[in-house]
Amino acid sequence: MFMKIRRKEKQLTVEECNVILTKAEVGTLATLGADSYLYAVPVNYVLHNGNTYFHCATVGHKLDNISNCHSVSFNVVTDVWVIPLLTDIDVNEKNLKFSGFDTNFNSVIVFAKAQEVLGDEKKDGLCAFLKKFINEDEYSKYKKDGIKYIESSLKRTKLIKIKIEHMTGKRGIQNNRQIQGKQN
Numbered sequence: 558m559f560m561k562i563r564r565k566e567k568q569l570t571v572e573e574c575n576v577i578l579t580k581a582e583v584g585t586l587a588t589l590g591a592d593s594y595l596y597a598v599p600v601n602y603v604l605h606n607g608n609t610y611f612h613c614a615t616v617g618h619k620l621d622n623i624s625n626c627h628s629v630s631f632n633v634v635t636d637v638w639v640i641p642l643l644t645d646i647d648v649n650e651k652n653l654k655f656s657g658f659d660t661n662f663n664s665v666i667v668f669a670k671a672q673e674v675l676g677d678e679k680k681d682g683l684c685a686f687l688k689k690f691i692n693e694d695e696y697s698k699y700k701k702d703g704i705k706y707i708e709s710s711l712k713r714t715k716l717i718k719i720k721i722e723h724m725t726g727k728r729g730i731q732n733n734r735q736i737q738g739k740q741n
């Protein structure tokens with residue numbers, strides 16, 4: 558059902574995919590409308606308990622499409638930059654010759670089913686947003702206020718779980734195993 562990645566040497570492991578999903582702040586959610594049009598929209602999200610979650614208003618295009626079709630696709634891209642390619646002319650003298658450019662990137666694509674979550678899972682998921690998007694000092698300082706704010710927002714906020722069914726990841730440069738960021 559899901560296609561295999563064609564360039565196996567660029568494939569990320571599941572662990573690397575999870576690091577990227579944890580690190581990135583914005584992903585693109587793709588849904589299918591009743592009119593057969595695809596709708597791709599950026600959302601901030603959190604990876605929590607093995608699932609991806611995003612929050613939104615109680616009505617809107619995303620929710621209409623998810624009601625139409627629970628199957629969604631979600632992707633993130635991190636660590637994008639262009640690198641000049643240099644080749645060895647003489648291994649002993651270490652002369653390098655410019656031979657073009659390549660693009661570094663790390664990307665993850667998720668195929669999933671989307672569903673609204675309620676109750677304790679909703680509150681827990683929204684608290685995971687608080688922890689992800691506030692630095693540690695502010696989280697410690699504002700955790701109680703943040704939880705109160707979340708509790709007061711529960712009726713006007715929906716939390717959607719993207720339950721991962723299949724995930725693939727790819728790196729732009731074959732030998733780039735470092736997904737922490739640009740290396741100097």
